[in-house]
Amino acid sequence: MNEIEQRIAELNELLHEYGYAYYVLDKPIVPDSTYDRLMEELIALEEANPSLIYPDSPTQRVGGMALEGFQKVTHEFPMLSLSNAFDEEGLRDFDRKIRQSIGDNFNYVCELKIDGLAISLRYEEGRFIQGATRGDGTVGEDITANLRTIRSIPLRLKEPVTIEVRGEAYMPKKSFAGLNAKRAEEGKELFANPRNAAAGSLRQLDPRIAASRNLSVFIYGIGGDGEMYGVDSHGEMLDYLESLGFVSNRERQTCGTIEEVLAFITKWTEARPNLSYEIDGIVIKVNRYAQQDELGYTAKSPRWAIAYKFPAEEVTTKLLDIELTVGRTGVITPTAILAPVQVAGTTVGRASLHNEDLIREKDIRIHDTVIIRKAGDIIPEVVGVIAAERPEEAVPFEMPKHCIACGSELIRIEGEVALRCVNPACPAQIAEGIKHFVSRNAMNVDGLGEKVVEQLLREGYIANVADLYLLQVEQLIQLERMGLKSATNLVEALEKSKSNSLERLLFGLGIRHVGEKAAKILAAEYETMDALMEAKAEELTSIFEIGEKMADSIVSYFATEEVQTLISRLKDVGVNMTYKGKKVAVEAGANPFAGKTIVLTGKLAQLTRNEAKAKIEELGGSIAGSVSKKTDLVIAGEDAGSKLEKAQSLGIEIWDENRLIENLPQ
Template sequence: MLEDAKKRVQELHEEINEHNYCYYVMDNPVISDTEYDQLMRELIQLEEKFPELRTPDSPTQRVGGEPLPHFEKVRHSSQMLSLGNAFDELDLRDFDERVRKAAGGGKVSYVCELKIDGLAVALRYEKGRFQLGATRGDGLTGEDITRNLKTIRSLPLRLRQPLTIEVRGEAFMPRKAFERLNGERKERGENVFANPRNAAAGSLRQLDPKLAAQRTLDLFVYEVGPNVEKPLSTHSESLEFLKKLGFKVNPARKTAETVEEMLQFIQEWRERRPELPYEIDGIVIKVDDLALREKMGATAKSPRWAIAYKFPAEEAITLLRDITLNVGRTGVLTPTAILQPVSLAGTTVQRASLHNEDLIREKDIRLGDHVIVKKAGDIIPEVVGVLVEQRTGEEQSFFMPRTCPECGSELVRLEGEVALRCINPECPAQTREGIIHFVSRGAMNIEGLGEKVVSQLFAHGLVRSVADLYYLNREDLLKLERIGEKSVNNLLQSIEESKKNSLERLLFGLGIRFVGAKGAKILAQHYRHMDAIMNATEEELVSIGEIGPKMAGSVVTYMNKPEVRETIERLKNAGVNMEYKGPAVKKQEAATDDPFAGKTIVITGTLEHMSRKEASELLEALGANVTGSVSRNTDLLIAGEKAGSKLDKAKKLNVTIWDEKTFLDHLPEGVVV
């Protein structure tokens, strides 16, 4: 009897999986819902009668089990990189030129795909059975969301071939599901999600899989991961291979051999974007030849063989209600526009950047104005203009204060800088922002210590330096608003776990100027222990090779401050690791992934976020050669406001030209500016 049941269960698995594929992947059901339900009921009854026949990849196991206490961390088998961005035809032509140079004059073809606005995931299969699914996280480590991913009906629990394979894809929430979810939340008086991407991410990070199942997510798979058993030569071939395995692969793609063909595909889907049942924010362009991809490799952040063309930002008109000021951890005051809520590029926008006082004066932005808001790269809202003709006469000019709104110290504008800065080292706002950086994902990665919680800790006088975090106790945390027993336990556990981090995370978290994530790792690899770095001289630091004079001076100045040494001593006493845990690095293995390493760069015009001198020193710390004049040997011109003859000459010589935002976007992750 058991053998008969086992045979029938296997038949039902195959039949139900095939119907799921037809319905959720091919959008072509071949049986009615009633017939499908009958098959599922039969399988459920057999598994209840013979529990030993219930397997993890059974169609009945898509939703089930108790809520998770937390998400486990998962180390990716290979780094999940993010894509570099292109915003115009020139960026695409630069990308194409780099690819063709790497190809050595050989034929080059690309695959153009829709850029789904969702959550990147990695999916592992063992002998054809779905074993694990994880978020991208920081690219190296993600969160295990296997049970929530199982609720996505288009995700196969068993492949059509018994392969061991990892694939990468994008989980997303279709527009109709998003509208339905927000409608239900509004009726219950709950906060609505700003956009489908946030809704998808929030759904997959539900600790209760039953709640995730109610969100009706979907999935497209777009890449074969490492260690695939089947030899593949092109990306086009790998997409067809994924489709044959039973994955849902987006059919809206095109092979292109020229930039003109890329632009044609981009324009087509820019116009057809509203027709899609899901959100896209651009087009992804990838080299088709996998051998060429291997040859081109990747930077620390992005593959060199792919680029994401971002659609132009949408614009909207709304009312400027107020301007608030934020003091960052370097003391820079940043004005922010408080807006009448307006829908923009699929999100509700209530705040927008105003950058600095000069921009407010230049655009004559006044309180009460109707302003034009756009999203820079579809991410950061900013005010780009004023509708002067709609003024009533009641609008009020805005003036920056003379003193810091946080500590009352006099504000200064340093030579060559646009921004006003508070230079009081004891300014509470700078300390608070420094702690927020310290606990961030790229630094010590203390989950549960977001901006709101840190602000509460600061307001209650529970933390005044990063070291104070490691002396918090349960009673301290329970004093905070909306922090329950369970959250406190998780937070204390995360603080305890962070003590084990390798030295480079601690160095980056301390926020030493000009020391980004990469610089921190170079220091940690070379010196191996915090004590050695604290006692290093500028001459010793510069001799490493990858450390420039500016970074060296900044490290020595920082480490010689008495308050810094006291903080590090308290961190040691709390049990925070002070040693580098990774392998040593040889000098000839010095990192060369920075987009600036070995490049000849010229800076012209006025920069908003730093002086030209600071930008030059930063670029030199990243391995660039910064010169004062444009020539045929110039690789890159960074043009700020009011750029003059150098910009004109660069255009004539076809030198690559970036504005300040593009320059900042290309900085290695975590560089402090």
Template sequence: MDRIEAEKRVQELTALLNEYGHAYYVRDNPLVPDSVYDRKLQELLAIEAEYPDLVFPDSPTQRVGGEILPGFTKVVHEFPMLSLSNAFNEEDIRDFDRRVQAGAGKDITYICELKIDGLAVSLKYDNGAFSQGATRGDGTVGEDITSNLKTIHAIPLKLAEPVTIEVRGEAYMPKRSFMRLNELRDENGEEPFANPRNAAAGSLRQLDPKIAASRNLSVFIYGVGGDGSAYGQDSHSDSLDYLASLGFETNSSSKRCKSIEEVIDYIESWQQRRQDLDYEIDGIVIKVDGYEDQEQLGFTAKSPRWATAYKFPAEEVHSRLLDIELSVGRTGVVTPTAILEPVRVAGTTVARASLHNEDLIREKDIRIGDAVIVRKAGDIIPEIVSVLIEQRTGTEEPYYMPEHCPVCDSELVRIEGEVALRCVNPQCPAQMKEAVIHFVSRNAMNIEGIGERVVDQLYTAELVNDAADLYALTKDQLLELERMGEKSATNLLTAIQVSKENSLEKLLFGLGIRHVGERASHILSEEFGTLEAIAEADAERLTSIHEIGDKVADSIITFFANEDVQKVIGKLKEHGVNMIYKGPDRQEVPTDGPFAGKTIVLTGKLSILTRNDAKAQIEALGGKVSGSVSKKTDLVIAGEDAGSKLTKAEELGITVWNETELIDALGEKE
């Protein structure tokens, strides 16, 4: 297509994909199957690759995370992000009300909002386009995390109106994303995050935006920066409606209260219902609703007089540790779990709590039979806070992790630098079952209809030992399973057949190679094109790829050298599972010339070429353009005002060209 047709199609795809993305990520109500979304996204990527100047700021392709950042720059907030005073009980709330009524000299209407437990952020829009996002910092100076915030689908990249505005919100990690992240960290022998707030903050303060993109964060916008009345509203509740009309995700649970009694009822209601939410809240924010009333009440040196935050009390209960059970994950990590006397905590009955690893058991001196204090970490995951040592009777038994796998009896090992014990037997039944569960998961082969329960049944019936066996299942076999009807069996077999056509990166991720996540799977698939080429690559070839380090390369080589893995891949091939990358057309690139096989970094302002033009032409001549300077960098192109990347290149002794030298090498005339 020509450029005019391309621009029209880009606009169509952008609008469609943004609609699909909002429904999927924000509303949790997918409008189309993943395959439809992926196909249209690949079409958009292909057009943008052909016409780099058509990559607009609101393109959904800008949400996947860009180049690694050299660091965070400081941002001075135009309007300070003040903290709120705190209330911890009903008397504190009534004291706040008395101060407000006295200061305003009349009855006041309040607006109550859920206090999202996340990371406060400030977002700026220029003429409706998202231009900058920053952390709260100390309230006066924050950090620029624009690249990371762009990966959050709840943040519109373009508003419904071309307004210039600064808004405030709370970025958070949904409970299900938090639990999945900690499961992955456990599997990889990493320390889990203590709560969703820490996980959200840690994700947004990563220098690699792709990490933030993988964490499935969200955001609620709760107000505007500065004087809310500047946008034509008379009250905070009116502003929330206005923000929603612009395309921001506001929290629908807010409520206007005409008396402090209604405020207290609201607090008590949500204190009971908070467990029903898919995100964590740690209290209720109470604000005077009218802007004129807010202005009259004013501020103290640290906080507004017209608002306060009620903090929910942390609930801790007593229980008794009855036993410790072990489970074996997909990567062989052996995780201890506490079996407790059932106890009610934060709205649910808890009978199990993760102990994570042996070091935690030793650190807290946890023994079977101990009386313990239990709470939910971040109000989500049950954990043992401490042991009530004074209640010990002498019958409590210290716990020692076994030397052999509880499932296959293979010797357990502790890999250097990790806290977890692992079963390294690739034939361990527990690992094999978990590997199949991972293989069929949404981000891998996405075989709908096969969950943990069905996998358990398939294993019990000895119909499946590895992922490849799924492709040999018949309808008669499935109908023998409990609660599997004719329609379900037909749909499941159809989903299995459809998955054969997945692009290589889905299969590669589904194979569950240690340290190879979704991002690395895509990079490897795009680079090599076939599973066979990846399997045959040596360490030097693998580590020549930006973002693929020694640890990942070693893991890939070890994985494909395993005979059992080779047998599974052979069976997958026999069943017709695609093993070729189906992304944008892979074109043969030159193997000679000034850029062939080299990693190049562009830094500073180019005056003749655009950054996208330079990148496209370098890649067309066989070069790979990276976002950061490292020992693997072969060449740095430095334009005007080149900063830290140029300095680092000079320190490492890397060749540096100016723009004129680049143009000469590209064979162009000025």
């Protein structure tokens, strides 16, 4: 067995080396026939000795079993999105703000913005263990089996490091053309563009399908602090990732001025068609990590980076009709129904018209020839009319005076541009409200999608969210495409949602102006639904981040008889009405985190970053991404670097992980 073990180990090493040269460096060092012969030898040895199959063996890239579904993955480090710039003015404004904050002694790294699917890859001691989609930035889906099929993703790194990397999975143009040619021969619907094809491939439950799609990746960064890996800048990090065996995009440039950035953009705007993959812009990042820390973050994106998006493609088509919909809050939204047209790689048949004022301002009429583009290459919108081609039958569009769903008179609230139905019994609002109530960030009821909600309402099984909890399997199996297993799972998901903490219920109720963050603040402050329902506006406005408009909305909401009846019914069916987070005392010395701004840096050994963040926030602390004079406390794990040094220079209190744990409730 020693000889067999040695040969299997040798074949693994050789095939990893040859695969890296072929798929990552694009410089084969042996003929294909040699690679294939060695792979066949390894397969034969593993079949005869299954106990000797390495988890990262080259033979294990494609599993034989299809998955039943994707598990959720909580990212240890959030995958933030970038703010966008669409023109030179936006870029110069970004540059001006950077210089005002940190001076002129810095440089940028400019990279191509790959048009694909954002992914996160986790390695432990150099071995690939998990891959996930970005999802909402906090929670994604586990697509490890599909990502293992991508040859440019190493299963084993050149060093035994534990690391999380971020990148973009994409489909090369050649692979996309071949895939669509094959689908055309088979009479299947064609993919609109390589981005959709890549995303669709990685969300297949059968990894063999993903393996057949010839996908690739570029790795562009890490999760966490670069200082943990001994590098000081983004450029150094990219070089380090390449040394580990990852493929990063080499078409990048360090720029000292905004003029150099603009020149880089001009170069790739022109050269874009010559690339073997699709790009939709350029990403610009401040290079040095210490300066990134100084600039910090907003709630959704870093202040030290921006994505320049290529100008949106504009096309013309006929406006066939204007469709009106009623939203969850009663807002009437007009949508253009178009003669289908290709825009930025996808077929567009509908586009946003935003509101009545825009229609009037641009004089948009049914039967007009209109100009369509995708805002940020994503959302189709009508940007103008070709008046010279206007037919005689095109007449100015008039918004209705009454709700299209319930007939109630529409109003325009002072200071708003939207027309609104204020009837709480409006069926359209009820439907949208139920869809929001069961959504992932609210009560999170799996299996209760839009179509199911609409069927339940149409069949008269439900009239409001409380009715959801009275549904029986026997009723649900009467719905279209609802089998016994799906019906049982849905009833179980509804039962599980009853135990959610109060903040999820508050957000799910759809109280105007109350988002996820405000719902959590209110739940932590009042602890029970009854206490919140009795709150006065002046009490509410005394809470940090609760303004007058939100306070008035909360008081008005709970004052209505319909809402009071709904809350009573939810209580009766067993929906939890209390906050399940930790309510802590805020007296001096009772809680060292309440009201404090805290920075986490370095590697934590006993807690994940998400666990530490959640525990501190439950205790009233606020987590910041960078150290500044406003920072009250820094928690420093192993290999803490520039953030720790800055905290020391500013005289900020510093704890290690053990002290953090000592101060957390047991």
